[in-house]
Amino acid sequence: MSSDYMRHHDSAPAARAKVVVSVDHDNFFTNCAGRGMDLRAEALKELCREQGRPIVSAVFADTKNLSDAERADFFQHGFDIIDCPRLGASPRAIGKDLVDAKMTSWMRTQAEHLDFDILLLASADRDFLLEIQFVRDTGRKVFIVVPTANDRPEVSGLADGVVVYDRHFYGQDSALCRVAALFERREFQTTDKDMLREMVTLREMVDVLLRDIGVNENQFGFHATLRKVVSGMESRRFSLDPAEARMLLSFLVTQGVVERQQVQVESGAAGGTANSNHGPVCYRVVENHPFVGLNLHVLKEMAGLLFSA
Incomplete structure (x- = not known):
């Protein structure tokens, strides 16, 4: 036909x-x-x-x-x-x-x-x-x-x-890049409490990845990273269940704030030579991303003023 x-x-x-x-x-x-x-x-x-x-x-x-x-x-x-x-x-x-x-x-x-x-x-x-x-x-x-x-x-x-x-x-036109640019120019204004709460949560999560877990130095897979994010956020008085943590980590990946890297595993081969094989995927914070440079304390202060209003 x-x-x-x-x-x-x-x-x-x-x-x-x-x-x-x-x-x-x-x-x-x-x-x-x-x-x-x-x-x-x-x-x-x-x-x-x-x-x-x-x-x-x-x-x-x-x-x-x-x-x-x-x-x-x-x-x-x-x-x-x-x-x-x-x-x-x-x-x-x-x-x-x-x-x-x-x-x-x-x-x-x-x-x-x-x-x-x-x-x-x-x-x-x-x-x-x-x-x-x-x-x-x-x-x-x-x-x-x-x-x-x-x-x-x-x-x-x-x-x-x-x-x-x-x-x-991936790229500099993501939503989180635009938000960070507005903060940098002191043009960010909102009365949307849910949106601001999510921004604080995301930025706090980045801080957990950088400081509490040390993703840049350690090679954690996806599920291990999730567990550490949940416990790290709890220590900062943020309650996240694994499903929420997964969604937010995925969002940070899509926004280019966190990137996945394939770990190269060296294994011995016959004759004493080494072969490079693909290992698990680990996660690394892109430290030069504008959102990572966003001042967490300033963001929290803004959220505190809005929530107390």
Whole structure:
């Protein structure tokens, strides 16, 4: 079956690319979590906009596993949530099969009936190799969304390339950079108590990472860092549960305040030579980031004045 895209694309005038996004929630969420990141609809949509104009976006998940906040996040950013409930005696296997079947059908339907230029596929599942080839055979491009630049799943070999999930958030135009710049110019003003409270918490968390944990010197993995952040914040009379700490640490990563580094592990080899292997991911505070230079005492004083008003 030929689609409108196949019939008319060659003669169409040059225009901004039309982009379709398909997200395998469990697969991509797990891959991101292993690298210290949350799955955020806003981030996916921003990556989509970098490629062109998003026209259809869908996330495939067992909706029982999505919190109300996660559902709202996807809906607010224009994602259709396709429910893939886990059924039967072997829920994990059948749940995965149902996601694969629904995503396969969805991608083929889009390719056959929708006019678009690029498919962004957020999944490292090799079960979609045939669908990637099918979409490319219709003249479209397919890019695999990967968590970091170091990730190269097998499916990316058949696609046109990869789009890096965390790359968009590094740079001097992040929200925390802009806030720090306003403080530097003494132009920061707010009556939003919740926002200011979160700013104090984030800056205190950076202080914990720098002074209490010493992330720059020690090589802690994601979960060890979380535990130390929670205990460090408690010693400073900040109550954070692991889920909150994870969300805030992930946010600091996306804002470029904290960066992940792959630890190089030297191992001996035959003949007495040493091989360099990739070890765990550790976390390092970017000390020259404007937010790190923000005066914590001044921020607390501002918060104290607002909360006492």
